[in-house]
Amino acid sequence: MARVQTVDPKKKKSNTVPTQNPKSKAELAKTNPKREPSKNEVMFFRIGMSVIALTLVILAIVLVIQYFVKQDEETGPFDDYISINANDLLVITQEDEYGVFGDFSYFDGKEVYEDLRTVLYSNDFIYVYFYRSSDINEELETA
Structure with missing residues (x-):
């Protein structure tokens, strides 16, 4: 026996887009009012x-x-150097009758002079720069 194939006629789809009713959107908005939280x-x-x-x-x-x-705190031009006052300089440069200058034992035992004591005992020459804190050369301030 031979098979016979039959073709069912298909429904043609229309190319028209279905239009929605604008009233339905307005009604939808009316039916969903804002709710309170x-x-x-x-x-x-x-x-x-x-x-x-x-x-x-x-x-x-x-x-x-x-x-x-x-x-940052303002740093002075001589913050990296050891500063002493006039009385300390007098002790360093004081001449006794035996030709020895200064009594460095004055600085022993004082923590403030620890750096100065190290410099005094370890160097043969010490350079002293005199200045007034109210009248510092501008070149030194920029250095």
Whole structure:
């Protein structure tokens, strides 16, 4: 036996796009009015805003503290050098009758003069620069 294939006529689809009724959209908007947030949603919103505000306040405090802590202090032109006053210089350059200049034992045991004591005992020559703190040469300030 031979098989016979039959073709079913298919329905033709129309090329027209179905139009929607504008009234249905308007009715849809009317049927879904804005709802009020629930108590839990309001509480969640308040907690979130509080956390954000608290974070900003803490960040501002940290930045202000860092600004004032990290400000570099002005350094003077002679901060890297050892400074002494006129009385200390008198002790260093004082001549006794035996031809010895200065009594360096004056500086022993004083923590303030520890660096000066090291310089005095380890060097044969010491250079002293005289200046007034109110009248410093501008070339030295830039150095």
